[in-house]
Amino acid sequence: MAGRTSQPGQSVTSRVLAILDTFDIAHSRQSLSEISRRAGLPLATTHRLVNELVTWRGLRRCDDGHYEVGLRLWEVGLLGPLHIRLREVALPFLQTLYEATRENIHLAVRDGYDALYVEKLSGHRSIPIISRVGARLPLHATGVGKALLAHETPEFRRDYLAQPLTRPTRYTIVEPGRLLTDLEQTVHRGYAVTREEMTLGSCSVAAPVLDRHGRPVAAVAVVVDSIRVEPTKLAPPVRLAAEGIAARLDATASDVAVHG
Amino acid sequence: MAGRTSQPGQSVTSRVLAILDTFDIAHSRQSLSEISRRAGLPLATTHRLVNELVTWRGLRRCDDGHYEVGLRLWEVGLLGPLHIRLREVALPFLQTLYEATRENIHLAVRDGYDALYVEKLSGHRSIPIISRVGARLPLHATGVGKALLAHETPEFRRDYLAQPLTRPTRYTIVEPGRLLTDLEQTVHRGYAVTREEMTLGSCSVAAPVLDRHGRPVAAVAVVVDSIRVEPTKLAPPVRLAAEGIAARLDATASDVAVHG
C-alpha cells in the first residue's frame, strides 16, 4: 500500500479482511484498540478502515463504543450457496425430523478437516448443546463428522487420520484403527453413532446426504441425552431426512459442492 | 486510490465493498465481467480485488468460472447480534409455535423502512411463500411489519406514512388513515393481521416482541393459506411466542438494539 507503511507488501484489501478476521464467537464485540491489536494494524489505520466498514454497515458501532458485525455483512453472507441452496432445501426435512424427535437437529457440511454447522434446530425439550450455526467441530468426534468422513475417498480418510486427532472427551475415538472400523460400520449400517465423544452426556445419530455419485454433500444428525439414546429408533427418521434432502438436491439439478 | 484512477476520491475499501454489493438474491452467481459492470469498476481492477476476496474465501469461484459468496463471508455474517443474540434466543419459542401450527413461522426486525427477516421456519405442510431469511419486505404490507410499525413512535409512523407506499396486491392498505386505524387496532388487540396484503392467497397473524420500555425489538408471525385463516385461534400461540422471546431477551440483559 501507499504511504509510510510498516509492513510493505500488504494490500489494503488484506488489511480490511484482517479486521473482519478478528471477529469470532469469543470476540463478537470488540473495542477499536482490541481490533487494532488482534489485526496487527496501527490504531490510526484500523480507525480509518473500521469507519469505512461502519459506513457500509458491515460493522456496527454500539452505544458503548464497541464494534460488532453489522447487518450488511449478515445479509451478504446469507447469499452463499450453503444458505440459499442447501439450507432452504433441507429445512422442511429437518422440521419433520424435529417433529418426530423434538431433539436437537444438526445439518453440517465438511470444510477442510472440520464439520461446519449449517443449521441447528432446537426446542425447549432438547438438551442444551455447544454447537451453533457457523461453528466448526472436528470430524472424528461428531456424528455429522463421522457420517461425512465415512463417505469420503480413502485418500482423504488416510490424510485425515495421519494428523493428530483432538480428544474432547475420554470417549473420543482417536486410534486410527478403531476409527476406521467405526467408519466402515457407519457405511455398512447407513448411519453414524457417537456416544459422548464430543461432549459428556450427549450422543448422536447421523446420516450422510449423498449426491448421485455417492459423494457426501452434507450430513444430518439428532443429538440426544446419553441416557435416552436408542440408535435403532432414531436412525430411521434421520436416514429418511438425509435421503429426502439428497433427492430434493438432486432434483434441483446444480451441485451444492461448497467445500474443497 | 493510488494509480491512474478513473474515479478519483474513491477508496480501495469502497471498491471492495462495491463488489460485495453486486451480490443480491437475483445475482447470487455472477461472472467477472458481470461483477465489473455492476460495480462500475474496470475489469482489471475487479479481477484483482475479486481474486483477493477468493483467496480469503469471502467469494468462491465455481467450476464454470462464476463467482458466488464464500464460506468466510457467511461465517463472519453469523457473528452479528441478529444471529447470535436474537435468533439463538428466539428459536425454541419459534419451534414451539411451529409445532402448534405447522405453518410458516417468521421472525423479523425493523431496519429503516423495511421488515428484515431474521428467521423463517417451514415444514412440508406449510404453504410456499416468497419470504426468506435476509429478505426485506415493506412494513405496511406484512404481518411482522405492521406489528413493528404499530409500536414505533408516532414520529416514526408519521414519517413512514408520509412516503409513497408500495402496493404489492389490491388488498394492500396504502391509505394513511385506514393504515393508522389498523395499527391502532393492532396495539389494542395485541397482534396484527394481514389478509392477502403482500401475496394473494396468504394471510398472517403477527405479534411484537417488546423490550422493557415497550419498544419493538422484533416481531413473530404465522403465515397461512387465506382459506384456513382464523386469527382468533392463531393469535394466542403467536403472542405466547413473542412474549416468551421478550422475557428471555430481557433476562439476557443486554439490549438487542440492532436497527436505527
Place this chain on the structure above:
DNA sequence: CAAGTGCTTCCAGTGGGTGGAAGGATGTGG
C-alpha cells in the same frame, strides 16, 4: 478462420494510503 466474448497478465506513472504524533475524552484513584 475471422469475429466475438470473457479472462488474465503486464507495468509505468501517480494519488490515495499510511501511521507517528498531538490532542481530546473519559475514567480512576489518591
Place this chain on the structure above:
DNA sequence: CCACATCCTTCCACCCACTGGAAGCACTTG
C-alpha cells in the same frame, strides 16, 4: 483537584501499492 492511564480522533508530508489501458490467451460461434 490533579496526576496518570486508557482509549479514541484528527492531522498531514511522504511515498509505494494501486490503477487500468493494452496486449495476449482461451474458448465459442457463424
